[in-house]
Amino acid sequence: MIAPTTPRPYTEVPGPKGRPFLGVARELLDDPFTLVEQVTVEYGGIVRMPMPGQTAFLLSDPDLVQFAFVQTERAVIKPPALIQRVDMVLGTGLVTSVGETWKRNRRIVNPMFTRERLHGLGPLIETVLAETVERWQGRTMIDVRQEMGHALLDLVIRGLFAESQEAMARFDDIADSLLELFRFVARQFVSAIPYDLYLPTPSRLRARARRKRIDGIIADMVHKRRASGQQHGDILGLLMEARDPDTGEGLSLDEIADEVRTLFLAGYETTATALAFSLQLLAEHHVERERLEAEVDRVLGGRPPTLDDLPALTYTTQVFHEAMRLYPPAWLIGRELPEETEMGGYLLPKGALLFVSPWATHRSPANWEAPLAFDPDRFSPERRGDYHRFAYVPFGGGARKCVGTNLAMMEGVLILAGLVQRYRLEKVPGERLRMRGGLTLDLLAGFRMYVTPRQPALPRSVTGASAPDDSQDSAPDESALDQPTGARPAAEPG
Numbered sequence: 001m002i003a004p005t006t007p008r009p010y011t012e013v014p015g016p017k018g019r020p021f022l023g024v025a026r027e028l029l030d031d032p033f034t035l036v037e038q039v040t041v042e043y044g045g046i047v048r049m050p051m052p053g054q055t056a057f058l059l060s061d062p063d064l065v066q067f068a069f070v071q072t073e074r075a076v077i078k079p080p081a082l083i084q085r086v087d088m089v090l091g092t093g094l095v096t097s098v099g100e101t102w103k104r105n106r107r108i109v110n111p112m113f114t115r116e117r118l119h120g121l122g123p124l125i126e127t128v129l130a131e132t133v134e135r136w137q138g139r140t141m142i143d144v145r146q147e148m149g150h151a152l153l154d155l156v157i158r159g160l161f162a163e164s165q166e167a168m169a170r171f172d173d174i175a176d177s178l179l180e181l182f183r184f185v186a187r188q189f190v191s192a193i194p195y196d197l198y199l200p201t202p203s204r205l206r207a208r209a210r211r212k213r214i215d216g217i218i219a220d221m222v223h224k225r226r227a228s229g230q231q232h233g234d235i236l237g238l239l240m241e242a243r244d245p246d247t248g249e250g251l252s253l254d255e256i257a258d259e260v261r262t263l264f265l266a267g268y269e270t271t272a273t274a275l276a277f278s279l280q281l282l283a284e285h286h287v288e289r290e291r292l293e294a295e296v297d298r299v300l301g302g303r304p305p306t307l308d309d310l311p312a313l314t315y316t317t318q319v320f321h322e323a324m325r326l327y328p329p330a331w332l333i334g335r336e337l338p339e340e341t342e343m344g345g346y347l348l349p350k351g352a353l354l355f356v357s358p359w360a361t362h363r364s365p366a367n368w369e370a371p372l373a374f375d376p377d378r379f380s381p382e383r384r385g386d387y388h389r390f391a392y393v394p395f396g397g398g399a400r401k402c403v404g405t406n407l408a409m410m411e412g413v414l415i416l417a418g419l420v421q422r423y424r425l426e427k428v429p430g431e432r433l434r435m436r437g438g439l440t441l442d443l444l445a446g447f448r449m450y451v452t453p454r455q456p457a458l459p460r461s462v463t464g465a466s467a468p469d470d471s472q473d474s475a476p477d478e479s480a481l482d483q484p485t486g487a488r489p490a491a492e493p494g
């Protein structure tokens with residue numbers, strides 16, 4: 001994209017007129033997906049979005065998306081007003097912290113999410129998959145949204161605290177508290193006016209009580225673990241042991257609790273949503289489903305998948321990516337300009353809100369050929385060079401790219417392969433896909449599907465999940481994508 005030498009005023013950025021006073025605020029609440037998709041097609045890669053009291057722009061041009069992501073923590077910031085809405089729940093966790101606090105926390109947390117460190121979670125993912133397969137036995141219909149939510153809730157909570165018998169005994173209590181906090185954050189994100197920021201409304205009081213409860217449980221576990229001197233391989237254990245590679249400093253108890261709440265919030269519904277849409281798309285696209293079944297049958301030969309199978313499950317990985325292209329769980333990401341900034345040939349004002357929309361970016365005909373077609377081969381090695389790196393951003397990009405990318409890919413591909421191996425899901429006539437643009441892309445009121453077994457049940461005990469071979473790199477091949485590693489956050493190139 002060639003920018004003109006003299007940038008034009010932001011008032012010339014094309015965009016819809018909107019309603020008097022309200023602009024497009026109502027459409028953004030009612031049907032945000034149609035809105036962002038349509039205005040992108042009509043007005044292009046940067047669109048002025050009239051909003052009450054706010055100068056806002058929707059970005060889908062990959063160069064501008066790249067600018068917004070890569071400049072975050074430099075010339076672009078996370079919107080302070082948005083952070084303020086949710087910091088009661090997330091504190092100084094990775095999603096909401098900024099500046100030096102974020103840099104330090106990311107340096108500490110990054111090494112926990114490398115493929116090598118995550119390998120230890122393999123048996124847990126395999127177990128949750130086996131339990132899901134078992135739960136579906138004898139059933140003819142499932143709610144795919146609910147089922148994936150169930151699996152991921154198990155997975156995330158057990159991943160966080162698996163090695164605490166006490167936590168596992170209080171699983172429901174922990175799950176209820178974290179879910180209540182999740183719902184609170186989701187409401188805060190979408191509410192047009194955060195009227196209760198300083199008011200003790202019932203929902204705020206409930207959330208505060210839940211936070212106190214979960215923090216009490218975490219503090220108990222941390223104290224007991226410190227007293228016993230034992231090391232633990234779950235996420236809580238990794239957070240306790242993690243050190244800033246520069247200073248050797250670890251996280252305080254409050255910071256550990258902030259990070260636990262943050263990781264739950266960031267890792268639970270996102271992955272569940274990506275899996276639910278993958279299954280829904282496969283039910284509608286029989287050619288692709290059969291190709292996936294053939295791959296899974298060939299690679300696995302009838303045994304349940306393990307992390308070591310992931311490199312061979314190439315088509316499964318492509319399907320998962322294509323599902324996240326069409327239905328990116330993080331469908332809208334907010335940024336703000338702290339200074340007047342030139343972008344895309346326009347001079348955007350200080351304080352402008354930037355909507356970086358993976359949904360609009362992934363569905364723009366300017367970025368993709370036949371963008372609405374389900375075509376997992378877009379992500380085949382031969383075609384990966386066909387699209388701009390920042391035309392596909394389900395995990396964001398730049399220094400603040402999702403720290404859980406590797407984990408999400410491992411969970412998503414392994415669970416997808418294991419479910420397709422054992423079951424065929426089909427559409428229920430009349431069942432409509434209804435979505436809500438909440439904190440994540442949400443399948444409203446669930447989505448029912450018929451389920452039929454594909455293979456006779458194989459003998460496999462739930463606890464007998466095979467341990468992965470530590471000598472192999474088992475992560476899916478994401479090499480052509482914007483792949484985070486244990487690298488330092490600020491070092492990621494644009």
Ligand code: HEM
Binds near residue numbers: 397399
């Ligand atoms: C399919 C699943 C997932 C999707 C689509 C997803 C998407 C994203 C996106 C788009 C961002 C960047 C937000 C921004 O730039 O403002 C992000 C950040 C983050 N994600 Fe994920 N995520 C997923 C799974 C996970 C998992 C499994 C974890 C960890 C358990 C996780 C933890 C985080 C954290 C901590 C951040 C904040 C990183 C930072 O600002 O330094 N995510 N995620």
